Amino acid sequence: MTTTQLVLISLGVLIAVLTVVSVLGLLPSLRIVPDDTHFDFTQFRRISFPISATLSIVAIVLFFTHGLNFGIDFKGGTLMEVRAKSGTADLAQMRTTLGSLGLGEVQLQQFGGPADVLLRVAEQPGGDKAQQEAVDKVRGALGESVEYRRVEVVGPRVSGELLGWGMAGLMLAIVAILIYLWFRFEWQFALGAMIANVHDIVLTIGFMSISQVDFDLTSIAALLTILGYSLNDTVVIYDRIREMLRRYKKMPMPQLLNESINSTLSRSIITHLTVTLALLALLLFGGHAIHSFTAVMMFGVVLVGTYTSIFIAAPILIYLGVGEHREDAKEEAPPAKKNKA
Amino acid sequence: MLYFTRWRALGIILTALIVCLFAVPNFFSEAQVKTWPAWAQRRLVLGLDLQGGSSLQLEVDSSYVKKEKLDQIRDDVRRVLREAKIVYTGLVTKGDAVEVRVKDADLQTTLAKLRELAQPIGGLMGSSGQRDIEVADAGGGLIRLGIPEPAMIERLRKTIEQSIQIVEKRVNELGTVEPIIQRQGNDRILVQVPGLQDPTHLKELLGKTAKMEFRMVDPSVPLDQAQQGGLPPDTEFLPAATPPPAGYVVKKQVLVAGGDLTDAQATFDQRTNEPVVSFKFNTSGARKFAQATQENVGLPFAIILDNKVISAPVIREPITGGQGQISGSFTVQSANDLAILLRAGALPAPLTVVEERTVGPGLGQDSIEKGELAAYVGSIMVVVFMLLTYRLFGVFANIAVCINVAMIFGLLSLLSATLTLPGIAGIVLTVGIAVDSNVLIYERIREELRGGRSPISAIDAGFKRALATILDSNITTFIAAAVLFMIGTGPVRGFAVTLGIGIITTVFTAFTMTRLIVAWWVQWKRPKTVPI
Numbered sequence: 001m002t003t004t005q006l007v008l009i010s011l012g013v014l015i016a017v018l019t020v021v022s023v024l025g026l027l028p029s030l031r032i033v034p035d036d037t038h039f040d041f042t043q044f045r046r047i048s049f050p051i052s053a054t055l056s057i058v059a060i061v062l063f064f065t066h067g068l069n070f071g072i073d074f075k076g077g078t079l080m081e082v083r084a085k086s087g088t089a090d091l092a093q094m095r096t097t098l099g100s101l102g103l104g105e106v107q108l109q110q111f112g113g114p115a116d117v118l119l120r121v122a123e124q125p126g127g128d129k130a131q132q133e134a135v136d137k138v139r140g141a142l143g144e145s146v147e148y149r150r151v152e153v154v155g156p157r158v159s160g161e162l163l164g165w166g167m168a169g170l171m172l173a174i175v176a177i178l179i180y181l182w183f184r185f186e187w188q189f190a191l192g193a194m195i196a197n198v199h200d201i202v203l204t205i206g207f208m209s210i211s212q213v214d215f216d217l218t219s220i221a222a223l224l225t226i227l228g229y230s231l232n233d234t235v236v237i238y239d240r241i242r243e244m245l246r247r248y249k250k251m252p253m254p255q256l257l258n259e260s261i262n263s264t265l266s267r268s269i270i271t272h273l274t275v276t277l278a279l280l281a282l283l284l285f286g287g288h289a290i291h292s293f294t295a296v297m298m299f300g301v302v303l304v305g306t307y308t309s310i311f312i313a314a315p316i317l318i319y320l321g322v323g324e325h326r327e328d329a330k331e332e333a334p335p336a337k338k339n340k341a
Numbered sequence: 342m343l344y345f346t347r348w349r350a351l352g353i354i355l356t357a358l359i360v361c362l363f364a365v366p367n368f369f370s371e372a373q374v375k376t377w378p379a380w381a382q383r384r385l386v387l388g389l390d391l392q393g394g395s396s397l398q399l400e401v402d403s404s405y406v407k408k409e410k411l412d413q414i415r416d417d418v419r420r421v422l423r424e425a426k427i428v429y430t431g432l433v434t435k436g437d438a439v440e441v442r443v444k445d446a447d448l449q450t451t452l453a454k455l456r457e458l459a460q461p462i463g464g465l466m467g468s469s470g471q472r473d474i475e476v477a478d479a480g481g482g483l484i485r486l487g488i489p490e491p492a493m494i495e496r497l498r499k500t501i502e503q504s505i506q507i508v509e510k511r512v513n514e515l516g517t518v519e520p521i522i523q524r525q526g527n528d529r530i531l532v533q534v535p536g537l538q539d540p541t542h543l544k545e546l547l548g549k550t551a552k553m554e555f556r557m558v559d560p561s562v563p564l565d566q567a568q569q570g571g572l573p574p575d576t577e578f579l580p581a582a583t584p585p586p587a588g589y590v591v592k593k594q595v596l597v598a599g600g601d602l603t604d605a606q607a608t609f610d611q612r613t614n615e616p617v618v619s620f621k622f623n624t625s626g627a628r629k630f631a632q633a634t635q636e637n638v639g640l641p642f643a644i645i646l647d648n649k650v651i652s653a654p655v656i657r658e659p660i661t662g663g664q665g666q667i668s669g670s671f672t673v674q675s676a677n678d679l680a681i682l683l684r685a686g687a688l689p690a691p692l693t694v695v696e697e698r699t700v701g702p703g704l705g706q707d708s709i710e711k712g713e714l715a716a717y718v719g720s721i722m723v724v725v726f727m728l729l730t731y732r733l734f735g736v737f738a739n740i741a742v743c744i745n746v747a748m749i750f751g752l753l754s755l756l757s758a759t760l761t762l763p764g765i766a767g768i769v770l771t772v773g774i775a776v777d778s779n780v781l782i783y784e785r786i787r788e789e790l791r792g793g794r795s796p797i798s799a800i801d802a803g804f805k806r807a808l809a810t811i812l813d814s815n816i817t818t819f820i821a822a823a824v825l826f827m828i829g830t831g832p833v834r835g836f837a838v839t840l841g842i843g844i845i846t847t848v849f850t851a852f853t854m855t856r857l858i859v860a861w862w863v864q865w866k867r868p869k870t871v872p873i
Contacts, residue, residue, distance in 0.1 A: 022728050157695055173821050180817065228818035232815070233814075263788060266787075271780050274726055274727070274776050276773075278722075281715045282715045
């Protein structure tokens, strides 16, 4: 029996025991967030907004100076994952062999075990045929000494299209979600969600720029998922705000927002914990093929997404004039300003 | 919220059960499932990134297609004008059009004659009313014949259709299991071959147009003179496939073309024991070949493939049987390939590989194992967490999540969807998210309890309020998944599919299963307090 099986079986036993104990009602009640939490989240907007603005600018600057590490999906070229049959890959020797092929720079990178090498050949000038010739050359040079675990060749035309499609998809998703929110809520909510949205995407792109993970089709998938879940979270809070607006006609906006955030806080934290657990499992055990995908998602969904819904998406409604049309809105404005001091 | 009629409860359970049952074929071997009725055979398909295999995207050379059509127009114009005895000058292909100059007096008749060349797009059944050649008077006696955009698209479409048939034949000759060959966009073909580790050979086979021609060699012109360009008008110089000699001067007239071949096999020459390709002509091909060989005994003829001379044997005697063999320093492999190409026929236009993705079986197996492990660990951690947080209601949530996952697999099998590694990630993520609907409901119940409601009223209000939120929040994620499905290909699309289906089943279980379980518990226990 392998260790993995042992771990899985013991976890299974744990579940069985916990289930029985739960059904019998023997477990103590667990409150991750105390019932009477009344944290003043909206006041933090005076800190969170400047921080977010600064971070966003940093991310944008990074994007233009540092750039993204475009993978072959968008840049074209060849990516190969090979495993040396001898058990250990001789990177230096491979480098000389491949360097003499006249294919420009061939990037070699060890990853996973000592035998595994990731090999990148930049896009060759001369169109699609030239890429194919490059792969044949590399295959010829490495011959039978390695196992070809993965070979990906993307020609210049396809890479251009993929990038175009990816970007168009991202825009389409944002617009479609906005229209939906506009129908379901008032326009201020849709606008607030969009600002939060763009903020998430900008920060995640900044993260990708710093970490230099491959930016490829899976990254677009990760961005879209982040978008979906960050909004999911925002919508839950907005739903509550809308409900509170209907119920408490006279409550000042900052207080109303605080109440809404506080009452959904427990849910936000528990859900993010479960998502984190799922992502953590993928990150630790899912293998390198989806490693950058989950890393980006972890950053976007867990770190940025939660922060955004609580500290950006909700408080920004104050500035967008939500609740101002209520009869007593004007009287509420002064106390909100007092908090500044 | 907590009351279900007996029929409704039964309906919900049956729906969930039937969807889950569709996942069953995945637990049996393919051979076992084959004996089941057809509707029960649907199962998950592993993506190429999990089972290993090669995916190629081929592009038809659209400029070649255009050039062919323009050449044809040019030849037609020459023929028509000669038949009508109209004097013309400067018949050339220029850019995207064919140009010809006639005297002003002949202009109108010429225009009328040339317009007759244009055919309705899509043949006689075409309803667009558009024609495949645009004849324009460019002034000064100059006539320009162009190909309108719709005609070009139609031509490309036909070319792709024919190419797909040829590609199918060639791929099938490799004896691979269930290759997928489909059209992609306007000018691309997607070829996916599961289990193929090294697509080099496949690419070689698909990269050849395989235009076969039999033509006479003109031995009267010395080779060095030919290479300098001093050729008689009806001949051309073609390089040899395996020099020396560097090439041959051959007549432009084609005796028999590859389309007249009915069969080709790789065999061994009985005398030399070298690999050769033997072929058979159809009736008309056999007749043409017999006549040509009768007239040219003692002269060499050339066997030409893709404008390269494979061999140029001398005709010793008339070949009337409609059979022959090609020898040309073949290896067993190259003789086999040539036979395959000849049997499958020529591509209407050259194909270029624009994208290639190959995953070896080792990596695929690794990915499956890692994906499975991550899925188990992720799910178990979430399940344990829910038990610790919500105790009895955690048990309810976990039951709902199990049903949820089973339904995801059921729906994926029903759609014969492709499971990819990102797809597995999508399922793990769904487990993390699926409990969110329970969290929303339970947190709301806790809140209502704090607000001083009685247990049953709190549970009822909790469901009522939370379900609206669940719907709203899941629709946004679903929109993202839908967009991803539209733009994504391969593995990414697999992620979009599992994510989208996961959202549907999540909303379904939240609205039905979770409620039903809690409702039963309330009916059974009539609780004074809620252990949540």
